[in-house]
Amino acid sequence: MKAVQYLTVGRAPEVVEIPVPEPGPGQVLLKVTAAGLCHSDLAVMGWPAEQFPYPLPLTLGHEGVGTVAALGRGAGGVAEGDEVAVYGPWGCGRCRVCAEGRENCCPHAPALGIMPPGLGSPGALAEYMLVDSPRHLVPLNGLDPVQAAPLTDAGLTPYHALSRSLPKLVPGSTAVVIGVGGLGHLTVQLLRALTPARVIALDVNKEKLELAGTVGAHETLLSDSGAATRVRALTGGVGAQAVLDFVGVEATLAVAAASVATGGDVTVVGIGGGTLAVGFGGGLPFEVSACAPYWGSVPELFDVVELARQGLVSCHVETFSLEEAPLAYERLHAGEITGRAVVLPHG
Numbered sequence: 001m002k003a004v005q006y007l008t009v010g011r012a013p014e015v016v017e018i019p020v021p022e023p024g025p026g027q028v029l030l031k032v033t034a035a036g037l038c039h040s041d042l043a044v045m046g047w048p049a050e051q052f053p054y055p056l057p058l059t060l061g062h063e064g065v066g067t068v069a070a071l072g073r074g075a076g077g078v079a080e081g082d083e084v085a086v087y088g089p090w091g092c093g094r095c096r097v098c099a100e101g102r103e104n105c106c107p108h109a110p111a112l113g114i115m116p117p118g119l120g121s122p123g124a125l126a127e128y129m130l131v132d133s134p135r136h137l138v139p140l141n142g143l144d145p146v147q148a149a150p151l152t153d154a155g156l157t158p159y160h161a162l163s164r165s166l167p168k169l170v171p172g173s174t175a176v177v178i179g180v181g182g183l184g185h186l187t188v189q190l191l192r193a194l195t196p197a198r199v200i201a202l203d204v205n206k207e208k209l210e211l212a213g214t215v216g217a218h219e220t221l222l223s224d225s226g227a228a229t230r231v232r233a234l235t236g237g238v239g240a241q242a243v244l245d246f247v248g249v250e251a252t253l254a255v256a257a258a259s260v261a262t263g264g265d266v267t268v269v270g271i272g273g274g275t276l277a278v279g280f281g282g283g284l285p286f287e288v289s290a291c292a293p294y295w296g297s298v299p300e301l302f303d304v305v306e307l308a309r310q311g312l313v314s315c316h317v318e319t320f321s322l323e324e325a326p327l328a329y330e331r332l333h334a335g336e337i338t339g340r341a342v343v344l345p346h347g
């Protein structure tokens with residue numbers, strides 16, 4: 001089968017021919033119908049060799065949807081032909097945290113060497129992929145696989161990230177979304193579907209801001225050093241009850257800190273490497289809560305799929321063949337993908 005692999009640190013990913021994997025005990029083999037490309041893949045491919053944490057070659061792709069093709073010995077609960085989305089942040093499956101479906105927060109996964117598909121384990125950018133357990137599979141219930149693939153991360157991560165702020169996003173409140181790319185344009189829609197908050201989108205790219213407006217942002221602002229002043233002006237000097245940063249560099253965190261209201265939330269999803277100082281008199285308004293969340297839980301993925309089935313969120317998608325995946329990564333790197341790039345391994 002064909003797969004898109006990262007073979008050598010510092011080199012572009014390549015399309016290679018590898019054997020179709022066989023499902024071992026408890027595993028499920030999926031015929032991949034759609035796989036999304038995430039900005040995190042670019043971050044991973046930017047890490048230096050001495051810090052690179054995953055075995056190479058690595059089949060990329062951590063947003064996968066597929067059809068059940070074969071079941072390993074003892075694997076049940078799904079049947080051949082079922083259309084499913086892959087929950088990515090696999091945990092140990094045995095601890096209390098995993099029992100709640102919060103496998104993204106499993107405290108044992110790192111020590112056990114359990115890694116998500118595409119981020120250590122073989123990923124979804126291939127004609128077939130292995131999933132370690134049927135418990136990582138969420139039924140699509142008729143949702144279009146092309147729509148569903150980005151939901152497994154670009155939908156799930158923002159849904160989880162903003163969930164902690166829902167009690168603060170009351171009528172009259174404001175939410176700021178910094179970086180309206182793959183995750184950000186879905187965040188705008190999730191905020192509109194789940195809250196009465198006014199949504200202000202910030203980006204450096206005009207097309208991304210246009211998309212944010214089309215999918216429901218009330219205001220779109222250029223993300224520069226004056227952005228926080230404009231957010232304050234739009235909120236009568238109060239600031240935003242929730243700021244979600246999908247970039248996470250020093251400059252955007254400074255905007256986040258200067259935009260958040262007293263008692264509000266700053267949620268840093270972007271892995272740009274910036275940090276925010278938290279401490280009395282440290283620059284944040286009083287009672288602000290800061291958090292850097294990771295992906296989301298299994299029940300939250302059920303919720304996001306259901307929101308999409310109801311038409312309340314819909315991903316703006318550009319599709320590519322498997323052969324075109326390296327080009328799609330180049331375009332993502334150049335900021336030329338509006339919404340999400342989705343690869344269709346079987347056309």
Ligand code: NAD
Binds near residue numbers: 039040183252294332
């Ligand atoms: P993307 O490339 O689709 O979108 C990023 C957006 O940020 C683009 O629209 C870009 O124009 C914009 N941008 C760049 N610099 C900006 C600035 N200074 N101010 C405002 N906007 C700016 O990326 P994505 O796939 O949506 O991922 C977004 C971020 O979230 C990445 O850092 C990614 O690694 C991270 N991520 C984190 C998690 C997690 O669990 N924490 C999960 C998935 C992705």
Ligand code: ZN
Binds near residue numbers: 062154
């Ligand atoms: Zn991702």
Ligand code: ZN
Binds near residue numbers: 098107
């Ligand atoms: Zn666990």
